[in-house]
Amino acid sequence: MANILIFDSGVGGLSVFQEIQSQLPMLNYVYLFDNEAYPYGELKPEILISRVTSLVCTIVERLNIDMVVIACNTASTIVLPFLRQQLLIPIVGVVPAIKPAALISKKAIGLIATPATVNRKYTHDLIDEFSPLIPVKLLGTTRLVMMAEEKLRGKRVDMAELKGVLSPLIGQIDVAVLGCTHFPLLHDEIQTVLGLDVTLVDSGLAIAKRVRDLVQGKISLSKIKHLGEVQKQHFIYSSAAPWEGAALNKGLQQFGFSPVQTFRLQDA
Numbered sequence: 306m307a308n309i310l311i312f313d314s315g316v317g318g319l320s321v322f323q324e325i326q327s328q329l330p331m332l333n334y335v336y337l338f339d340n341e342a343y344p345y346g347e348l349k350p351e352i353l354i355s356r357v358t359s360l361v362c363t364i365v366e367r368l369n370i371d372m373v374v375i376a377c378n379t380a381s382t383i384v385l386p387f388l389r390q391q392l393l394i395p396i397v398g399v400v401p402a403i404k405p406a407a408l409i410s411k412k413a414i415g416l417i418a419t420p421a422t423v424n425r426k427y428t429h430d431l432i433d434e435f436s437p438l439i440p441v442k443l444l445g446t447t448r449l450v451m452m453a454e455e456k457l458r459g460k461r462v463d464m465a466e467l468k469g470v471l472s473p474l475i476g477q478i479d480v481a482v483l484g485c486t487h488f489p490l491l492h493d494e495i496q497t498v499l500g501l502d503v504t505l506v507d508s509g510l511a512i513a514k515r516v517r518d519l520v521q522g523k524i525s526l527s528k529i530k531h532l533g534e535v536q537k538q539h540f541i542y543s544s545a546a547p548w549e550g551a552a553l554n555k556g557l558q559q560f561g562f563s564p565v566q567t568f569r570l571q572d573a
Contacts (some may be wrong), residue, residue: 308333310370314345318376324509334539341545345379346421357384357555371425398568401484407436415474418484420445453487458552483507499514542568
């Protein structure tokens with residue numbers, strides 16, 4: 306197993322990539338983001354299913370992908386069953402980290418996610434199952450998604466604006482769940498606003514461990530450690546030409562990605 310595809314609607318999945326790549330540095334990584342239909346939280350389920358299955362299945366075949374990571378809460382909760390019907394390779398999804406948050410919270414949990422994730426029945430089922438005794442305060446925001454995208458392109462995070470967005474949770478919680486893969490890109494800024502007494506958790510590490518478990522049977526850990534010293538270049542694709550492409554490419558350099566290429570279904 307060598308080629309891992311990480312898919313998201315935007316650049317938020319880079320936080321998941323970092324966690325996986327830190328544990329499996331010798332693998333080849335391909336990142337595809339569907340910016341043509343961004344943000345996913347505003348799409349009807351049938352459109353989302355059609356787009357994600359078409360894009361993922363096409364790039365899997367074209368680039369000989371061995372495993373798919375859907376690094377998007379919205380796509381994971383809606384599209385995974387349909388993808389698994391069409392692909393025989395392993396597919397890993399992401400869900401808000403309610404379970405680990407409930408294990409450490411003594412006061413209350415704040416779930417920071419997109420409005421679509423906050424309102425989805427799947428999320429409320431997770432809360433009912435894993436946090437029946439610890440209250441969970443829900444905060445749905447799309448602005449933090451854009452702030453994360455802007456930060457990657459070199460724009461300074463407006464801390465006053467961030468404080469305004471997070472104000473319903475300040476002083477009210479002891480654990481915050483970063484329930485969108487974009488939000489770990491703002492980890493330090495969110496920590497500053499909420500305070501050091503608030504523990505931030507996300508799903509990145511859990512996803513990385515799951516991917517590692519799936520890979521482990523095929524590649525020895527000693528080989529992983531040895532090959533991890535080799536510097537590799539990873540490839541990133543978008544479904545449409547990205548806005549502020551030059552600034553984005555500069556930000557992507559820190560992750561080891563080549564400049565963004567456009568991946569269109571009709572060209573595949």
